[in-house]
Amino acid sequence: MQNVYTVAQINSYIRNMFTQDFMMQKVRIRGEVSNCKYHTSGHIYFTLKDAKSAISCVMFSSDRKGLPFRMTEGQQIIVSGSVDVYERDGKYQIYARQIELDGIGALYEKYEQLKAELAERGMFAEEYKRPIPRYIRVLGVVTAETGAAVRDIINVATRRNPYVQVILYPAIVQGDAAVPSIINGIRALERLRVDTIIVGRGGGSIEDLWAFNEEAVAQAVFDCSIPVISAVGHETDVTITDFVADLRAPTPSAAAELAVCDFGQLEERMTAYACTMQRLCRRTVQSNRNRAEQYRVRLRYLSPLYILRTRKTQSVTLEERLQAAMERKLQEKRHRLALYAAQMKGLSPLDKLSQGYAYAADTEGRTLSSVEQVAVGEQIRVYVKDGSLLAQVQEKEHGEKKGRR
């Protein structure tokens, strides 16, 4: 029969094993923060975990100076301390004395710090943002010479405006040389007086994009006298440079769209302006013409010619009436005349011929009223009721009615 131990004895024994293990006394453990609790006592309790495993951690308030930031869920950290057993509960845990951010976690922290600092300095303020010109002739690009970003920018820019001049500064966009390279690029393009600068690169990890989170790059972008469009990584990657830039584009292609106007649209717009102006001008001409026409019509009714013509028409009407009246009168007189003629006919000397009288005329047709008018032997004509007779004068005898010659 073996010895029987108390729980306390076993826990004490196990604890002893930990304390005697040199490695357990000073150990550095990498993991992710989980279940982090800042206790009112000042102690911090959390769980350190990775994909496979988890371990409880405590940092006593007396060790708080070993934690330079506020721990939050999901941070990647490296904890330095000892692993020991808490005898009361029979649990082992890490007693943290120092906690630092690990890798990416540290970068995030730095990012947040710099962002806060630059924001404080006013470098993200709207009032410093330069407007991006709508139409540019020269586009500067600071990015890697190879890769999708530069191709996308060139393709989009020249598709929108085939006449735009693209000048590339082939920059190193990741690694230690990236910061001075990007800064040199911005300055070189500024010296060339390009119209707009795109600074950026394609997608990558936070470490790959890190140069764009460096203060020196942010400062160079801020200092640049030419509008800068940032285009770093993908839509979801937002760098310090993006905050400082005059405009942030979600991707390099989008940056080219924002920097270079669509030439076709520009031309269409100008044509539309010309058409609108012509149409409006023509409309004004037309309305003026209409007014002139109205005046012309009104004036015509008031013109002396029109009045004259009107009077003439009136006078013609009057003349016609006059004529008609005259005609009537004449007709009447003519009738009267016919009547008189008929009456006169009854009194005509010619009618006497029908009663057996005749009259004589010489051959010339002159009525004979005196013997003196003809000589003996001359021919005369004697008119009777139904014709005339040719006669010869045999002798003349003077009557007493007319005196002798």
Next chain:
Amino acid sequence: MAKKKEEDKTEINRTEKEQTLSLEDAFAQIEELIGRLEAEDITLEQSFAEYNRGMALLAQCNETLDRVEKKVLKINEDGGLDEF
């Protein structure tokens, strides 16, 4: 506090016109002018004047537009320009 750097650089590829009248300014002027042309009570003389001015502005815009195709250039180590 932050301060913007002064502009003291030399110029390239630039014409006088571009500096005197940007496309945006010209467009803004044209739009204003169209607004005046739209007024019902504009006189014929004003209308012609605005129209002529608008067409002159458009002509200037056209001159501003560069219609020469370019090769993409690359800044080399010496600060010179090479074809990309």
